[in-house]
Amino acid sequence: MALEELYREVILDHYRNPRHKGSLTHAHFHAEGQNPSCGDEFSLDLVIEDGVLVEVATQGQGCSISQASGSMMADAIKGKTVDEVKAITSKFKLMMSIEEGENPVDPARPGAVLGDLEALQGVRKFPVRIKCADLPWATLADALDGAQTAS
Amino acid sequence: MALEELYREVILDHYRNPRHKGSLTHAHFHAEGQNPSCGDEFSLDLVIEDGVLVEVATQGQGCSISQASGSMMADAIKGKTVDEVKAITSKFKLMMSIEEGENPVDPARPGAVLGDLEALQGVRKFPVRIKCADLPWATLADALDGAQTAS
Amino acid sequence: MDHLRADFPILERKVNGKRLAYLDSSATTQKPNQVIDAIGDYYRRYNSNVHRGAHTLADEATTAYEGARTKVAEFIGASSSDELVFTRGTTSSINMIAYGWGLNRLHPGDRILLTVMEHHANVVPWQLIAKHTGAELVYLELTDDFRVDLSTLDSVVDERLKIISVSGMSNVTGAFGPVAELVEAARRVGAIVIVDAAQSVPHLPTDVTAIGADFLAFSAHKMLGPTGIGALWGRREILEKMEPAEGGGEMITDVRLYESKWAPIPHKFEAGTPPIAQAVGFGAAVDYLDKVGMSEVRKHEIEITQYALDRLADVPDLTLVGPTDIAVRGGTVSFELGDVHPHDVATILDQEGVAVRAGHHCAKPLMRYLDVPATARASFYLYTVKEDIDQMVAGLHRAREIFGLV
């Protein structure tokens, strides 16, 4: 049933125990996102050194989908290069069909392509909730834009 | 046919040759009326001496019904006492069914009660035009109110 | 009232394969056939622009439009239909006062009194006007039982106070606003009182002359009527003094190149082609409510709300956000469910055919004040039945299950 696919255990786990929670006080790039229609919020602090996201901290408030998506995203991008992060973002958006193109996730090998994030596939059956899952990623794009402008 | 009843010859005559046209330069009571929905205008100058409307002057611009009604009204009220004018107004309004009550006009004796004004009875079949016929009378009421306040 | 449900075609709909339990009437109500058909009939038979015409259709449309004004005016007990301005909704009504009265009459240091439970429609316009005029906003807070706290009222009622604007019923907590007390306070210093009646006029018998306020603002779509229209009732003397906010056709007696003369009330506030079909629908909505009777509506809502409060009290982990005393509240019921986010509650309920809102309900200052990021909200109307509540409660149990609260 669709609801069970949406609210997988791993999602509830990330919702209740968000990874990399907090904020950074030293030099970093910061972005904040908000979903005006539901009020969900997500903010992101990044430290980028030599093109690598060495530190990631997130804060947020909102539904399980937006917050779990943010937590999983933080997990997935930490320690990656900016280019790798962009590739992950693109795969994520394809998976959520926010961008046109084929879903890169391999059903035969669950978790192989996007790790925990693949649990968010159930959201596709709930089109109104896609914007929840996307909120952290839109915030990430803002933060990376900021980093690019600064460098 | 209704249109012929509306546009009786006497109405067209008053429309084209309005009686008592002009304005007064000496002491008088003045009122202006306007029908915002169609733009018709009517203005009235009165000299009242010992309770008698000794002079009446009108100016206006608008459809045949409003202007003829004004011309006929001027004819009907000139030389009358304020009380007589109020009685005429009341009869006119009954005839036009603007006020509740019985039409005072006697079909057996055309013109006996309200003179030329009775020609306006045809307007009753055109409810939207009743406000045209009423414009000069509303202006008259304003002028008389002004006179009353002044005395 | 169960028999009324047959008048509402949408209630026969299935949502996600389930019976629709529409519990979102505070956002907008559903419409009976009588209203939908009145609108269709207008377009099919006598659609025309109003007021400006000398042809039959224009006359019929004008008569229907002005007839609707009379109906709505009578519905709220106005002494004259001239006091009833058709607007585009509650938001527009309040903005009309803000720009028409506030912008022209407020000065630096003047004060506008609001409460922290106001809808954005009764907050943001005043922020805009405060910025333009230098006036200040002042807020009343809430008591522990979600009612407006009047203990600080006397300290803000002085000659600086020019406007009080308060909601007749909160669209989050369901609590009634202290309209009578604020009217009394305003009279002491000559301030005007505005009631945001978006949630009260649809649900409570209303008599504007008894209320004693200067303005009442409400929306047709929250009382069985169409979207796109609302009303502003104003006391005659005040309306006559108030400047129009919008300029355009139909609201003038004369326009010259550099100046214009306004039409008499209410038309001076109705610039441009009005929402004609919507007025016709609004009139039909009011006819419908008149026929049912507003005290019957209130009676039904008391019953259904009490039932809902009782059933919700039995749901573990559920916290009500609003007063429990039915005498001081309407049928808008906000709650939290453990750590299940309201948005997730709404999604799970939707799968069960139950339509509720989740979020800040356009009342962010209230959410901050209460320190809840969002609530789920169920709201009722004359077509709500116990079965709807039962369906919701079953859905809430399902949500608890899915989130492992069981």
Added chain:
Amino acid sequence: MDHLRADFPILERKVNGKRLAYLDSSATTQKPNQVIDAIGDYYRRYNSNVHRGAHTLADEATTAYEGARTKVAEFIGASSSDELVFTRGTTSSINMIAYGWGLNRLHPGDRILLTVMEHHANVVPWQLIAKHTGAELVYLELTDDFRVDLSTLDSVVDERLKIISVSGMSNVTGAFGPVAELVEAARRVGAIVIVDAAQSVPHLPTDVTAIGADFLAFSAHKMLGPTGIGALWGRREILEKMEPAEGGGEMITDVRLYESKWAPIPHKFEAGTPPIAQAVGFGAAVDYLDKVGMSEVRKHEIEITQYALDRLADVPDLTLVGPTDIAVRGGTVSFELGDVHPHDVATILDQEGVAVRAGHHCAKPLMRYLDVPATARASFYLYTVKEDIDQMVAGLHRAREIFGLV
């Protein structure tokens, strides 16, 4: 286009026992079944408030509402639907610019350029803003053939000029406004240009990017759509800079007690519950016009207008108030008939089933400029047929008879 008439149920109506010849489309157009049914269908199947919901009906209503925005934006060639704000009509659209841009940006001595042929909707808002800001109004006059006289233009184009607002087509004379010339002039001094497109968008193929103006304002009800909704198209950079006029729900990202943050365009201009059913109807209207094709609409109107001009030229005592050259005008035909007052003309025509307007057509400055107290006006649309014109001409002869002009 005759076959389209079957889509318009009202055209089958009899008026005063006669076939209805509806010649009042400049005031408001009639609606095809496709539009009426789209509205009914909305209320019967998926009525809900938009944007704030997590339930199925809210999602469907939001999709339809935003879908309508895309349709209307594409209809006028906008590059993005974000540039399309739903308003309550042309009047509201222009007031929105006046308050959102004018009130916040104009200073004493700044100038607003209008023409004497503007509708009150494009005059009165600027008078209000001039009063609030100390800005001045300046007018262009007309040439003998009822077109805007550009010979004085250069003398008013200087750094004081901040806003130019002009009608795309006069609702009295039918003359097109000199939009291209004014856009060019505005560019020289950095003024913004607003097109009151109430009469042009419904009748002419429109491509906002080609026009080069900054704003276009129009009404659904004049283009087969419902009353109660219109649109404001604005250039993205300008919309992003412009302040909202109305405050309320749905137009914010955050509201605190003393300040708020606006939502991105277009939502920051859409305070409160929008006209949802009306947007759905507007979308259906645009679908209908798209299917017919706007160049076909214009072609048909050229044909019917030329026919009308020719037939009216044969009516003794009749004076046309508007240009005779079909290339510079649309299908709105004003005239005088000897000393028969336009209101009387309209009453007589109405008895013959012919619906025309009479009066000042919300253009009093123009009437004064032309020194005519009122005109009768016949106006056409895609459903107008030669038989309508013939019926009117017969009625005009009857009017001459009744008034003894024969």
